[in-house]
Amino acid sequence: MKKYDCVEYDEDMELINSDIIDNVLFETENYNYEKYTKKDVEEALNSNNCSIENYKALLSPAAGDMLEEMAVKAKEEREKHFGNSVYLFTPLYISNYCENHCVYCGFNCMNQIKRAKLTFDEIEKEMAAIKETGLEEILILTGESHKLSDKEYIGEACKIASKYFKTIGLEVYPMNSNDYRYLRECGADYITVFQETYNSKRYKELHLKGHKRIFSYRFNTQERALLGGMRGVAFAALLGLDDFRKDAFATGFHAFLIQRKYPHAEISFSCPRLRPIINNEKINPKDVHERQLLQVMLAYRIFMPYAGITISTRERSGFRDNVLTLAATKISAGVSTGIGSHCNTTEDKGDDQFIIADDRNVQEVYNAVKGKGLQPVMNDYIYV
């Protein structure tokens, strides 16, 4: 395997035999989206089986002018594979300690924010309060601190969660396959890891300190999680950190190759973006506005129609509700990104990672989903 950063793997980092990284980075580097025309996009939309080349066309600027046509195709695929089901869940931040220095993140270790982690008793109270809202799926999140939120701490949180929820997702720091095996045994079902950007040079500029610097170890996380027995894996680039078209291409192609290699894996996408500064279009034409974000989500849906897509709470409610009818299949509700704020008796102990744009509670999101003619689904999973 080639090295994509100057940093050697840390001693405790598992090295797996995989050529997916080489394949993804080669294709991404050579992806020239400017060459695709309206005709290529039309061909992609008329195809019954979206090829890699079709997918590249769908992410091109040419396709940006054909959002309506893309939406028609995406809606068709969404209905075929998911009917009108929309899966509801909520994230629970249990710790915001972090050892990484990512220049764009509010949790980064150089920031003087209020740090905290929940005790097991507090986790249980928070989860009981979330359960009361009717939700059956939870996503447990931590900052990336191996010391202050070690795998045993996360494992215990999973064990507590399995008393209350049918589906447990994890968004924590990348680990080795045997760690994932342990967390699976504790009740976890799927993991989400954001690659942030697939441009390894840009990645190095943005990640200055901590385990996260090691680009390729992070890249191979989904594969290690599947080797450890996780049922599903989620992929994301933080769109806007680098060229979003290339990053979106890489995210989809990465997921595609993982599904090829592990056909049983349940694949999903998250679609976070850095919001553009208002009136910045001339300075940065590659900013990700709602139109661009929608294009990416529609392209994911058409390229991998069977994959789940989660719509972020960083987006406004009007965007979230509408994109559910076209591309997204999963929506968070009753979200707080602080440490411990679901339950009245737990004090809000730590600062939030980011500001959310949709603060509706579970019932409000549920009603909005129904209002779109969609069926809210609290659970579609059995732990076996």
Add this chain to the structure above:
Amino acid sequence: MDIEDKLQIGKYKFNSRFILGSGKYSVDLIKAAVEYAGAEIITLALRRANTSDKDNITDFIPKNVVLLPNTSGARTAQEAVRIAHLAREIGCGDFIKIEIMKDSKYLLPDNYETIKATEILAKENFTVMPYMYPDLNVARDLVNAGAASVMPLAAPIGSNKGLCTKDFIQILIDEIEIPVIVDAGIGRPSQACEAMEMGAAAVMANTAIATAGNIIQMAGAFKKAIEAGREAYLAKPGRVLNNGASASSPLTGFVLD
């Protein structure tokens, strides 16, 4: 039509030959869809049967229909068996539709694991209805394993493409003694009708109904098509000639002796 023409699955008999899916559309439409479809069996992914008060799908299924829980989500025989046990424990009865998929993209059934699960569950007195890829050898193995029916796919699940595997399903119908129920891929009432004319014992549909403009109306259209197809099958369709018309006068009438 013979009034005793019933669909027999294991020890159970049904008048309707339309098995309705319950996923992919709003739960508050299930009751009306069942009525318009005239369905007596409705499938339910056990993984959807949650414990929450919010839109629990089982609350929307009319009590007078037989619940056919499926094992979707299972990737091995062992997992399917565990889900079947859970279904029985929560009071879903002894019907079980085995669905074992190891592929998240096409959701094609794993025939090998399906045979193993069928054998285990049939011995435990489940009425086992395996979803399968139409392969005669596998169908025979499923019969030997104790299946109450076989449920071959017509096309990839959710595709609405119709009878892509027509010739292979016909072979199963011709060779297998237990009911052959066409499952997955049926997208139009006309395709359901064709399957019934071929001699399928019943048809199962979900996406075709869920993606229709009017779900209730489409459920009714399927009912009529399935009944028409069954009646045509019983009436024994006239032969189809491959090489043009058939002379009504004998061609060999000139022969004297």
